[in-house]
Amino acid sequence: MTTASLLQHTLSGPAVCAGVGVHSGQRVRLAVRPAAANAGVVFVRTDVSDRDNRIPVSAQAVTCTQLNTKISNTSGVSVSTIEHLMAALSALDVDNVIVEVDGPEVPIMDGSALPFVQLLDRAGRRTQASPRRYIEVLGAVEVADGAKRAALLPCNRFEVAFKIAFPSAVIGRQAVDLPVTERSFRDQLAGARTFGFVNEVEALRRLGLARGASLHNAIALDGDVMLNAEPLRFRDEFARHKALDAIGDLYVMGAPVIGRFETRYGGHALNNVLVRALMADPAAWRVRTLAPELAEAV
Template identity: 50%
Template sequence: MIVLEAQKTVGAAVHIDGVGLHTGKPVRVTLLPAPSDHGIVFRRSDVTEGDNLIPALYEHVKDTTLCTVLVNGAGVAVRTVEHLMAAFAGFHIDNVLVDVDGPELPILDGSAEPFARMIERVGTRDQRPPRRAIKILKRVEYRDGDKVAALEPGDGFAIDFEIDFESRAIERRVGSYEITPDSFGDLLSGARTFGFRHEVEFLRERGLALGGSLDNAVVVDGDEIMNPEGLRFDDEFVRHKALDALGDLYLAGAPIIGRFVGYKSGHGLNNRLLHVLFADRSAWTYVAAVEDVPAQSGATWAEAGVAAAER
């Protein structure tokens, strides 16, 4: 039976500790339940004066170099939000206060899997108001040379992604993923970030990537993978780019109903695509999000919808 999908928050407070990818410093992230229509908001608890709240919305993205950086009107920033945002998208979480005691989220193992396990420990809680979604009505795209990021009409949410690298360790890969709470863990959650050895050395010389290691990234040296355990998936590289896109697009402020198509896209193109989308009011509309639930004996469609919202 198709019913209205309720908004969701995390079932209880839960935290995780790690190190920042760029600072290399310890950082703790705590997820706190938030009320209906609160949205996803980051709170820099180490900032004790002025505004330390940063809404997780595309218009607050101020830098996309190596990661997605959110900045509020007071100039307070939080870096590397994309993996946690992907986990929120995968679990259909709408409302949460993310307390972080430093300028960037921990890199953990370089994927969204630790964040997913964190959420699984406390579960999610349905809230009474229904979710609303952004339905794509026509194709919109953003191009930069041969790189493309586009959104097209579709049912549910899916990602088609293609990468093309000269390294034989990566090469050209194509992935297509239908994203649901049931599929997210198997398809994308565990795919790790990746980079090249010469890039890591360059960044460290400039005081960046100080927390990076083979424990939290796949490192490619020429045509070889340096990690002794190898890859988690044969196509882990393209899966991770799809994971990044999922997190970046969840900064739209609501789930998207449609299909994302990316060719060599990254954080910058993903964010520019959202700007293009919202600048064209004929390209999208808000709709009620729906889900399949077991039919309830004797219940009407409306009664089932209320029941789902009150769970």
């Protein structure tokens, strides 16, 4: 734990990018701007002017977890596919930002969190005077859905362990288990891309999903064959991307985690069920700061 990680951070200046939404297929412009200490992460739909267009991120704001994480406010305004940007914010210790987006979805970029890491790097980070607050897991919380399982366990650092299994020979059974630091995220997780199966695309598009999916923003699999010309970035890229997603999904709690996240065959839906289960059990967690001289009542 570095001295800098004891304090909150925002950006030094705005960071702007544009791209297509993987599900909506719409071209979207995104701007991440500095925010005051203790503001948290707040999404703003700049294309909405007839009602409240601000969506503060929280576990309760998550309203859909079908192939992405979507947040909404009480006025029905929403933003989808926030997980890759949220993972980058979490790993780079960025606590407080305003995220402006002029469409219904965060752009997918190349399907990983790496473009968002690069975006935040270009803007730079600014240390704020308020102490950084952490979600410390005090007791085990576990949820399950059939064979799927996810748990948060006490640990003196943030760790992620993810197991997946798919019938495709390109994936098979994969597992990743590592402590999550800024360095490990940059080197081992940020570049891992999302993936999908071509035989599911038409059904997903009828549901309003995957309309912007392409070989430029996802690993496409046709049975046991990968269709992308670019090779895998990691041998176990599929499990690493699932771990990346989980980091973003956990950050909707509004603070980084001190604890161990474990899951078998999980995804966005189970991640959010687990987050809500933890929040609902006050004996299983606490908010804390890490330096006695900076401690505040919480």
